[in-house]
Amino acid sequence: MAGQDEQELLSRLFMVRHGESTCNSVHRIAGQRDAPLTFLGRIQAEKVAKGHRGRHFDRVYVSPLTRAYETANMIFGIDAPDADAPEVVIDERLMERDFGSYTLESKSILQRRHGIAEYERAMNADSPTMHGGETFQQLKDRVHAFYEEELLPALRRGEVVCVVSHKYVVELICRFILARPADESYDLRLPNSQMLQGDRIHSYVKNENKTMNMVYDWIVVNHPVVFCAGLAAGLLGNVAGLRLSTSPYLLLLLLVLASVITMCRIELENARTFVTDRGTLRSVALRYLALPIAFAALVHWWDAGGSSTAAITAVFLATPSSVVAMTVSRCLGGLIMPTFAQVLLSSLAATVSFSAVLGLTLHEDVAPAVAISAATSTGVVTAAYLLVRRLRERSPIRTAKYGERNGYVAVLLLTAFIVLVCLKLDLDGFADYAPTAVGIAVGLRLVAALLKRRRHVQTLDDYTAMTYPNVFVVVIIAALTGNGPLEQVAIWTLLPMFVLSFFDSWYARFLVVAPDDARWPAVLGLPAHRPARGRPASEDPREPSVPARS
Ligand SMILES: O=C(O)[C@@H](CO)OP(=O)(O)O
Known part of the structure; x- marks a missing residue:
C-alpha cells in the first residue's frame, strides 16, 4: 500500500477503549470479567459522543463485554438507532484478554510482587507468573484474525469504522498498524475513552517512553524507598547545615x-x-x-x-x-x-x-x-x-x-x-x-x-x-x-x-481481599460467574437489541 493511500485509509479508522469500569476505578484487572461502567465511565462515553456528534460512521465493531457495549451504546445510540446509525457488529475477538490468575488482582500489588518488568511482560506478552487464561499467542491470533478479516476489508471498502474495545486489544491493533513487534512487552497506557484516530496512532505510540513509564511505576510501587531517600537527603542536608525555612x-x-x-x-x-x-x-x-x-x-x-x-x-x-x-x-x-x-x-x-x-x-x-x-x-x-x-x-x-x-x-x-x-x-x-x-x-x-x-x-x-x-x-x-x-x-x-x-x-x-474472594462480584458489580469463553453470539442476551443491518 502506498504511503498516501495508507494514510487515507487510516484516517477513516477510529478506536476507543471503553469508559472507566468498576475494576479500572480500583486499579484492578477485569480481563474477561464483565465489569460495568462507573458513573465517570458513563460521563466519559457521553463526552466522546458529544465530540463526535455529526460525524458519519459506517460500521462499529464492539466487544461483547458490558463496559464496551455500554460505551458504544452511549456514543452511537445502538439501542435506539436513527437513520444515520452505523452498522453494529459485536465481535467476540474484541474481548479483553483472559488474564488468568491476574484477574481481579490489584495492579500495584502485582507490580510489587513480580517486579515492574515482569508485570509488563505478563500483560503484554507471556510470563510464568500468570497462570491460566489466554496465552499471548491466542490473543494475538484472534485479534489479528479480526484485523485481517474484518477491519482492513471494511477500511478498504472505503468505510468509516470505529472499534470499541479494550486496552490490550486496541494497543495490539496499533502495533499491527505500525508493523511493530506485537509482543514488545510494554504498555502504551491507553486511557479510558480516548478516541484514537488511525492516522495519528504513530505519534500516540511514539510519545510513550518504555523506560520512563517503568520508572514512573517503580516510584509508585516502591514509594517507601522514595520516601526514605527523601528522609536521608533531608537529614544529610540538615547535618551539613543547610537551613531552609519553608x-x-x-x-x-x-x-x-x-x-x-x-x-x-x-x-x-x-x-x-x-x-x-x-x-x-x-x-x-x-x-x-x-x-x-x-x-x-x-x-x-x-x-x-x-x-x-x-x-x-x-x-x-x-x-x-x-x-x-x-x-x-x-x-x-x-x-x-x-x-x-x-x-x-x-x-x-x-x-x-x-x-x-x-x-x-x-x-x-x-x-x-x-x-x-x-x-x-x-x-x-x-x-x-x-x-x-x-x-x-x-x-x-x-x-x-x-x-x-x-x-x-x-x-x-x-x-x-x-x-x-x-x-x-x-x-x-x-x-x-x-x-x-x-x-x-x-x-x-x-x-x-x-x-x-x-x-x-x-x-x-x-x-x-x-x-x-x-x-x-x-x-x-x-x-x-x-x-x-x-x-x-x-x-x-x-x-x-x-x-x-x-x-x-x-x-x-x-x-x-484475595481476587477469588466471593465478595468481589458485589463490590465491583460483576456477574457471579465468568461468561463462557467462545460463547456463540446468539446466546448473548443483548443480541436482540442490536440493530441487525448486516
Ligand atoms: O482488563 C482490564 O481491566 C484492563 C486491563 O488493565 O483492560 P480494560 O479496562 O480496557 O478492559
Whole structure:
C-alpha cells in the first residue's frame, strides 16, 4: 500500500477503549470479567459522543463485554438507532484478554510482587507468573484474525469504522498498524475513552517512553524507598547545615497537590456511598471521637500537664487522617474511596475531638487552634474534593487520565515535603523527642491494627487511614498554643511514620481481599460467574437489541 493511500485509509479508522469500569476505578484487572461502567465511565462515553456528534460512521465493531457495549451504546445510540446509525457488529475477538490468575488482582500489588518488568511482560506478552487464561499467542491470533478479516476489508471498502474495545486489544491493533513487534512487552497506557484516530496512532505510540513509564511505576510501587531517600537527603542536608525555612503553607500546598492528583482518578461521584457507610461511620466515631476524648479525660484526671507525653499522645489520637493516606492507599492496592471517606469524616470529627482534647489537656482557650485546624484540615479536604469533582465533570477523560498517569508525581511531591520538613528538624532534640515520636508512630499502627474491620474489603483502607495522621494540623495547633514539645514531636513523628511505610507495604498483603474472594462480584458489580469463553453470539442476551443491518 502506498504511503498516501495508507494514510487515507487510516484516517477513516477510529478506536476507543471503553469508559472507566468498576475494576479500572480500583486499579484492578477485569480481563474477561464483565465489569460495568462507573458513573465517570458513563460521563466519559457521553463526552466522546458529544465530540463526535455529526460525524458519519459506517460500521462499529464492539466487544461483547458490558463496559464496551455500554460505551458504544452511549456514543452511537445502538439501542435506539436513527437513520444515520452505523452498522453494529459485536465481535467476540474484541474481548479483553483472559488474564488468568491476574484477574481481579490489584495492579500495584502485582507490580510489587513480580517486579515492574515482569508485570509488563505478563500483560503484554507471556510470563510464568500468570497462570491460566489466554496465552499471548491466542490473543494475538484472534485479534489479528479480526484485523485481517474484518477491519482492513471494511477500511478498504472505503468505510468509516470505529472499534470499541479494550486496552490490550486496541494497543495490539496499533502495533499491527505500525508493523511493530506485537509482543514488545510494554504498555502504551491507553486511557479510558480516548478516541484514537488511525492516522495519528504513530505519534500516540511514539510519545510513550518504555523506560520512563517503568520508572514512573517503580516510584509508585516502591514509594517507601522514595520516601526514605527523601528522609536521608533531608537529614544529610540538615547535618551539613543547610537551613531552609519553608513556609508551612508551601508544605500544605505540597500535600494538597499530591492528594488532588490521587483524587483525579477515584470515584468521587460515588462519595456518598462511602461517607455514609455504617462501618466507616462507626470506625470514625470510635477512633477519632471516643478514643481521644476518653484518653484525654484520663490525662486530665492524672493531671499530667499539657506538654507531657500522655497529653501529646492524646492530641495525636484526635488528629484526623491525612490526605496523604489516599496516595498511600493507592500505592498499596487499597480501594482508595473508603480512605477518602475516613479522611473527610475524621477531619469533620476533629473539630469536636480537638476541642475536647485540648480543653482537657492544655486547660486553656483552644478556640483559635480548633478553628485553624478546621480550616486547614476539613477546609482543605473539602476544597480539594470540590475542585476535583468539578474537573472530572468538565474534563472527565483528561482528568482521569491525568490521575492515572501521575501517581508518581504525588509520591514525589510527598518526598519533597519530607525533605523540607527534615531540613527544619532540630537535631539537638533527638533524645527528647525521637522516642516519643517513634512510640506515637508505632502506637498509631497498633491502634489501627486493632480497630480496623476484620476480613472486610475495606480493611486495608481502614488501616491506612488510621496510620497516617495529619501532622500538619498538629504543627499549627502547637504553634498557636505555644506548645514547643508538641511541635517538635509532630515534626519528629514524620520520620518513623515514613520509615514504617516499609512495614505497611509488607503488612498490606495480609489486609487485601484475595481476587477469588466471593465478595468481589458485589463490590465491583460483576456477574457471579465468568461468561463462557467462545460463547456463540446468539446466546448473548443483548443480541436482540442490536440493530441487525448486516
Ligand atoms: O482488563 C482490564 O481491566 C484492563 C486491563 O488493565 O483492560 P480494560 O479496562 O480496557 O478492559
